[in-house]
Amino acid sequence: MKIQEIRIRSLRGISEILSVPLHAKGSKLAVTTLIFGDNGAGKSSVIDALEFAIRGQVSRRGIGGRKQRKELRNLFLDLPPIVTAKTDSGECLARGAVKSTKGTNILKGRETPKGIGGWPVAVRRQDVEGFWRVDDDRRLEFFYDYFLPAGGSFADEQRRTEAIRLYDEAVLAHHSVIDRLEVYLDPWRGEIPEHVGATSTFKRVLMQQDGLRRRDRRELEELIDEFEFTLSRRNSLAGAAKSARNAQVIDLERVANVLEPLAVAVAEDFRIATGLTWLSNVNFHVTGSGRMSIHLITTTGKRCDPRDVLSEAYLDLLALMIVADLHLVLAKDTERRFIAFDDVFQSVDAPLRQRALQHIATKFDGWQLIITLHDGLWLKSAAKILGESNIRVLRLRNVGHQASPAILDERTGPLADIDACIEDSASPILLVQASGRALESLCHELSFTWKVQIQRPPRDEYKLANLWEVLKPTFSRSADAPFLQAYLRLDSAKFLRNEAAHSNETADSLTDSEASQFAADVRTLWNTLTCPRCGRLVKNPEINGIWTPVRRCGHADRQ
Structure with missing residues (x-):
């Protein structure tokens, strides 16, 4: 399955309806698409919309690799997000406040379309840059969305039981406060408040009762403050505890079974992209307690922590290869053949960036890549690497406060101006x-x-x-x-x-x-x-004699 078009309304920086074509011009063939624009133009909002349409949720990583939930609703409209995605099979996926129409598959909650899996759609820059900031004890949380069963909420049994224990303790603490308040409840004729927002009247009625000595009034005020605190804590833990009581947790054996064969592919990808010949393999180790470690194995058999031997640029590239290869492995038994890279290559140094994209394009042959970028020179390089005649390039332009971005077809390549004139x-x-x-x-x-x-x-x-x-x-x-x-x-x-x-x-x-x-x-x-696929120039002809063009890249002639 690939995506032909996304229609977005009231999601993050997009207010009015924005149609994003992800198909070739003049046809409905879903193609690799580069989405170019300045920071703040709405590129990540488009990726968020695609993630929301497929999974019903969007999360990003912040400092230390922790997940950050972002407000999806456009803050200037009193409307919930609405996203529809047309697939190359003719199906229309919809999520949000959408009216039911014939041929539309309206997804609810965290329901995902059949046959395409529920793991993330996008690899984001924060994922790559924050990957190595996560301690081994919490490393598994980085892969939370990749391995958690549908409807699951906890990475391991220890955290699941901890959520239940904390809630039960909070309930007991709150009941204890209510018991101590009992002697002051005569003036109150209603139900005991269940939400902090409803405690103002409760507090006023109790504090205005007659016959209280100064000491009693001070004790009552402290009890009401404690009542509000324990009520707030109980309610804040209730959601996690409810999910925990029936939730499934990550199958650690399955994680190990997926990551172990992945190691060989990651090592090969990293060697090709960097040229480092001393790397023999990458080792992933998952313990029964949920601890996950990653080591590099050298050609001499030595085990190294990547953070001890690799530069920051190489660490970012290794993280990118790990996550990209994980997408390929998980997709084997599904119909999903699309992936988004949200500004992810900008975190990798320029020389590595080109080799990495070239290799990823080869690895994901037959897939639809959706790549956001904001650097004009990188746009030209990426378009050339991916083959300008085989992709679509879109430019997003910020048109002002509270307005959806404008979307234009961007021309790239040495003949772009000629094509525009014609x-x-x-x-x-x-x-x-x-x-x-x-x-x-x-x-x-x-x-x-x-x-x-x-x-x-x-x-x-x-x-x-x-x-x-x-x-x-x-x-x-x-x-x-x-x-x-x-x-x-x-x-x-x-x-x-x-x-x-x-x-x-x-x-x-x-x-x-x-x-x-x-x-x-x-x-x-x-x-x-030049090669019509990669844009590289032909080999230097011999000094003397007749010559015919020979492509250095080895790609086949134009069909």
């Missing part, structure tokens, strides 16, 4: 300008990748004229006929790039056909010299 039927001048910039960008990248020799210009201003001349000898030896024809036309027409940038007769007389041909030839060069 889509908007822009003037020939604008199309030539966009094409000229794309051509200069290609030549600039080729000059580095192919390591061509070029004379250093003043102020390091490498312009198209400089770059083109040193690449011409290689272009002219291509065995690819369409590429060669495009190159020859551009060699004669490249001057249009500069002419279109200034007011002159040539620019003013540009025709649609001239601009379209110029753009098509630039596109031919880009498509021939």
